[in-house]
Amino acid sequence: MxxxxxxxLESIPPQGTRMPSYP
Incomplete structure (x- = not known):
């Protein structure tokens, strides 16, 4: 790390912050 x-921050929580298309 x-x-x-x-x-x-942009690489860990993209599930609902930047890319809501993540699983």
Whole structure:
């Protein structure tokens, strides 16, 4: 887990924040 908190937030919770198409 090495990187900015922005990438983690956008890469972890895309299930209902950015891409609601996720399973």
């Amino acid at each position: 090495v990187g900015p908190p922005r990438f983690e």
